Amino acid sequence: xxxxxxxxxxxxxxxxxxxxxxxxxxxxxxxxxxxxxxxxxxxxxxxxxxxxxxxxxxxxxxxxxxxxxxxxxxxxxxxxxxxxxxxxxxxxxxxxxxxxxxxxxxxxxxxxxxxxxxxxxxxxxxxxxxxxxxxxxxxxxxxxxxxxxxxxxxxxxxxxxxxxxxxxxxxxxxxxxxxxxx
Amino acid sequence: xxxxxxxxxxxxxxxxxxxxxxxxxxxxxxxxxxxxxxxxxxxxxxxxxxxxxxxxxxxxxxxxxxxxxxxxxxxxxxxxxxxxxxxxxxxxxxxxxxxxxxxxxxxxxxxxxxxxxxxxxxxxxxxxxxxxxxxxxxxxxxxxxxxxxxxxxxxxxxxxxxxxxxxxxxxxxxxxxxxxxxxxxxxxxxxxxxxxxxxxxxxxxxxxxxxxxxxxxxxxxxxxxxxxxxxxxxxxxxxxxxxxxxxxxxxxxxxxxxxxxxxxxxxxxxxxxxxxxxxxxxxxxxxxxxxxxxxxxxxxxxxxxxxxxxxxxxxxxxxxxxxxxxxxxxxxxxxxxxxxxxxxxxxxxxxxxxxxxxxxxxxxxxxxxxxxxxxxx
Numbered sequence: 001x002x003x004x005x006x007x008x009x010x011x012x013x014x015x016x017x018x019x020x021x022x023x024x025x026x027x028x029x030x031x032x033x034x035x036x037x038x039x040x041x042x043x044x045x046x047x048x049x050x051x052x053x054x055x056x057x058x059x060x061x062x063x064x065x066x067x068x069x070x071x072x073x074x075x076x077x078x079x080x081x082x083x084x085x086x087x088x089x090x091x092x093x094x095x096x097x098x099x100x101x102x103x104x105x106x107x108x109x110x111x112x113x114x115x116x117x118x119x120x121x122x123x124x125x126x127x128x129x130x131x132x133x134x135x136x137x138x139x140x141x142x143x144x145x146x147x148x149x150x151x152x153x154x155x156x157x158x159x160x161x162x163x164x165x166x167x168x169x170x171x172x173x174x175x176x177x178x179x180x181x182x
Numbered sequence: 183x184x185x186x187x188x189x190x191x192x193x194x195x196x197x198x199x200x201x202x203x204x205x206x207x208x209x210x211x212x213x214x215x216x217x218x219x220x221x222x223x224x225x226x227x228x229x230x231x232x233x234x235x236x237x238x239x240x241x242x243x244x245x246x247x248x249x250x251x252x253x254x255x256x257x258x259x260x261x262x263x264x265x266x267x268x269x270x271x272x273x274x275x276x277x278x279x280x281x282x283x284x285x286x287x288x289x290x291x292x293x294x295x296x297x298x299x300x301x302x303x304x305x306x307x308x309x310x311x312x313x314x315x316x317x318x319x320x321x322x323x324x325x326x327x328x329x330x331x332x333x334x335x336x337x338x339x340x341x342x343x344x345x346x347x348x349x350x351x352x353x354x355x356x357x358x359x360x361x362x363x364x365x366x367x368x369x370x371x372x373x374x375x376x377x378x379x380x381x382x383x384x385x386x387x388x389x390x391x392x393x394x395x396x397x398x399x400x401x402x403x404x405x406x407x408x409x410x411x412x413x414x415x416x417x418x419x420x421x422x423x424x425x426x427x428x429x430x431x432x433x434x435x436x437x438x439x440x441x442x443x444x445x446x447x448x449x450x451x452x453x454x455x456x457x458x459x460x461x462x463x464x465x466x467x468x469x470x471x472x473x474x475x476x477x478x479x480x481x482x483x484x485x486x487x488x489x490x491x492x493x494x495x496x497x498x499x500x501x502x503x504x505x506x507x508x509x510x511x512x513x514x515x516x517x518x519x520x521x522x523x524x525x526x527x528x529x530x531x532x533x534x535x536x537x538x539x540x541x542x543x544x545x546x547x548x549x550x551x552x553x554x555x556x557x558x559x
Binding site for chain 1: 189
């Protein structure tokens, strides 16, 4: 399975992680000319609980649609980090919200952390764009899709009145992740 | 002109497939993990002059489908396990009255409310035997977003062609995952419409077998009148208990599907030419199997995949032929052995069948299948 790159976006239900995964996969599949599959797993609750969205990106056809060995993991809550970090590969990318995930998983990972949720809330002004800040950060850290495609995919998915807000969220996330990268 | 491309969910693709096939009526009751089908239909049907009704319950939705279809309208419902159980009485009614309609059933954990957001493949027996009595069954099990679109079109075609309800059953993983889809242009895929009567209204009989095993179906509202009942009936549609007629009618209804199995059965063979270990799988599980087959080949194991696209009627003939030349079958499925039993039932003991069963809401992963291949090789 050469070229199979696996990403997992995890956190609590209601944080928009499924949408973040959808946008990432859409950018790869529609704008970057790669193949992508997005799938999800969530509990019956509309808010809370642990939620994950997985994206597989490849140059060739993708058969198994779920993650096998995760290349890059985003965890926005401690619960999600505890539950979904077990199959992150050695040397894999781990992005965590530094305010909400205080206990890092044990292992040899490339950990990047910053206050993702508070960045959305205080710097962008709307907590609702936490997922887009995180998406920007994941695009920066993984480099698996182009920044231009990702930004196009974000803007294609949001209502017109919120274009600037989301564009800012995406770019702030992108820059902050690069700055925080070890 | 470039074809329209989108990145969408399996359920959404199913709804668009139905619209492509000419569906103009949807009745249903929302249920996870199938709700997106209803969402798309509710938004799109009014634009094409169709009707969307959110019904009071599932059996009511099934009744509405039968009524709509009897007016000549292609009709769809979507549901999941618990709703599929509730629809069964009227699915039987559609079978005996021979009314075309399509049921889009997304498989989640069961029985009862089970695991609403968890995947499963445990409704395949319900698709054949969920309603009581002998009756034909056609059930399709797509494995990708593109295939859900295309198989939904085929579900309508088969339903119209054979005057019978057709069930299309993606599992939750395939129904909820998103992939790129290339929309076929109008006319690119075949769209079949039921045969209309060639005789005037006064001469029309709804079950007139002189036209073959699938009699033409008139539309209510076009001056044709006929009787519709769930009782065993004569060729004019009125009830009968005459033994010879009932026997012949029951046999004809089953025969119209069984005798046309070759037209209905669809499957894909992958790396099967020299395979001695054959995985028989469908839906999302077949994608794990394909991954496992590729890995096995790298390790020198001659593995192949027989992917079911039609589940009912089951490709008995094909598997029996295969069983005479392979070493073993592996049957991974998200239930406790339903497909495994069917495979065993048609291969006359010619080869061992090793099941892999999961009902914990997690997919069967490629590693599990690969381990089994190593064990049996």
